[in-house]
Amino acid sequence: MTGTIGSPSEPEAWDDWAADVGRHVADGFSHLDLLTAVDRVRTGEIEVVIHLQRRTAEGALEDAWGRTLLARQAPVLPSVVAVLPSAGWHEREIAEMFGVEVDGHPDLQPLLLHGADGPPPLLKDTPLVARVETPWPGQAEGARAKTPGVPPEWRDAT
Amino acid sequence: MSEIPQQARGAIALDAAACTSCMLCVKECPDWCIHIESHTEEVSEPGARRPRSVAVLDAFVIDWALCMYCGICVEVCPFDALHWVPTYAYPAAGQADLCHGIGRLEEFGPSGS
Amino acid sequence: MPTRGTVGFHLRPHYAAGVAGEGRIYAVAGQEPGSPGIQIHVRDLGLACCAVEFAAAIGRGMLVPAEPDPDALSVLIVSGTVTDALAPQVLAAWEALPEPKAAMSFGACSNSGGPYWDSYAVTKGVDRVIPVTTYVPGCPPRPEALIDALRSLEVGQ
Numbered sequence: 001m002t003g004t005i006g007s008p009s010e011p012e013a014w015d016d017w018a019a020d021v022g023r024h025v026a027d028g029f030s031h032l033d034l035l036t037a038v039d040r041v042r043t044g045e046i047e048v049v050i051h052l053q054r055r056t057a058e059g060a061l062e063d064a065w066g067r068t069l070l071a072r073q074a075p076v077l078p079s080v081v082a083v084l085p086s087a088g089w090h091e092r093e094i095a096e097m098f099g100v101e102v103d104g105h106p107d108l109q110p111l112l113l114h115g116a117d118g119p120p121p122l123l124k125d126t127p128l129v130a131r132v133e134t135p136w137p138g139q140a141e142g143a144r145a146k147t148p149g150v151p152p153e154w155r156d157a158t
Numbered sequence: 159m160s161e162i163p164q165q166a167r168g169a170i171a172l173d174a175a176a177c178t179s180c181m182l183c184v185k186e187c188p189d190w191c192i193h194i195e196s197h198t199e200e201v202s203e204p205g206a207r208r209p210r211s212v213a214v215l216d217a218f219v220i221d222w223a224l225c226m227y228c229g230i231c232v233e234v235c236p237f238d239a240l241h242w243v244p245t246y247a248y249p250a251a252g253q254a255d256l257c258h259g260i261g262r263l264e265e266f267g268p269s270g271s
Numbered sequence: 272m273p274t275r276g277t278v279g280f281h282l283r284p285h286y287a288a289g290v291a292g293e294g295r296i297y298a299v300a301g302q303e304p305g306s307p308g309i310q311i312h313v314r315d316l317g318l319a320c321c322a323v324e325f326a327a328a329i330g331r332g333m334l335v336p337a338e339p340d341p342d343a344l345s346v347l348i349v350s351g352t353v354t355d356a357l358a359p360q361v362l363a364a365w366e367a368l369p370e371p372k373a374a375m376s377f378g379a380c381s382n383s384g385g386p387y388w389d390s391y392a393v394t395k396g397v398d399r400v401i402p403v404t405t406y407v408p409g410c411p412p413r414p415e416a417l418i419d420a421l422r423s424l425e426v427g428q
């Protein structure tokens with residue numbers, strides 16, 4: 001296989017996630033550059049994106065971009081740590097930031113959020129509590145609150 | 159020690175006389191570190207048919223503990239009431255002491271310039 | 272030894288020092304033992320960008336390496352964003368410091384959380400973790416501001 005697979009804006013669909021990642025790693029794309037998630041709140045899915053790279057004999061870098069879609073209500077991602085050990089930290093971050101259950105991860109402890117409470121921070125409907133609670137100094141008296149960075153649904157929920 | 163350039167972003171000085179309390183700096187500050195309090199007063203002038211309203215600045219506070227020195231407030235002020243000064247030495251013994259009001263903000267720069 | 276005027280990767284060992292108790296000790300250049308005022312020994316807890324300004328103070332010769340001195344005031348300079356995950360290590364570095372000691376918050380992030388005050392992962396000011404004697408404003412403050420703040424500690428302001 002030569003050339004680039006997928007692209008950053010249009011990763012290839014790898015719906016059999018663990019098998020597809022394993023297949024590309026076996027093909028030489030063994031360098032993990034990126035493994036992250038995007039909250040596609042409008043379609044009710046969490047998209048997991050991976051960027052793998054391999055070096056050709058001439059020294060050039062080839063890219064493989066893959067993605068899979070998880071159901072937003074109960075997202076489960078098969079772990080690829082068995083074929084890609086460096087994915088361990090990336091999967092821990094996806095688990096704690098998006099609330100994704102990573103199936104088969106050997107050590108799923110918090111990576112960045114230690115002792116933190118509340119919903120996964122990077123889901124788009126998780127309020128940024130500091131901005132909701134702090135009164136905005138630019139608020140004109142009597143006017144309807146228009147705090148920057150605070151969507152109406154967060155405001156009305158408090 | 160090398161000289162500090164005149165355009166260095168050390169602190170932001172206020173010219174309170176130029177401020178109309180339009181609140182643009184307050185609204186545009188990404189850190190929410192500027193606070194303004196003001197009220198309007200009516201000024202009657204002889205010969206005028208009716209009094210006019212004037213904004214009076216009561217308080218203007220910059221919280222240097224939050225400020226990230228981006229300069230958006232300086233750029234957005236339509237009346238050039240805020241400007242950069244290279245003054246860098248204003249440490250404080252308490253976090254609250256890094257909130258500077260009109261007096262200290264005017265001291266950073268010559269008033270009226 | 273860092274070359275005067277340069278700040279670069281040769282300063283990496285400074286960052287690799289880790290916990291302040293094992294880190295390098297610096298003194299303000301020109302401070303002679305026995306001169307009036309407190310001997311200040313600074314140790315940097317370089318967490319983010321403000322640490323680069325601390326490194327610049329070293330690179331420009333404003334801070335020079337110093338020998339350990341039990342009578343000197345040890346100043347822990349917290350330069351950079353304190354994340355909730357790293358806060359216990361900040362506390363450990365402070366507790367490992369010998370008395371007499373003082374902590375200086377250097378830059379907006381350690382003063383109050385700075386531009387990241389609204390983050391779910393940032394401690395809103397290092398004074399939530401350790402007692403702070405001096406707060407230096409800036410984002411980042413320049414090396415001259417660091418030296419000025421250290422000098423006011425020296426005269427006990």
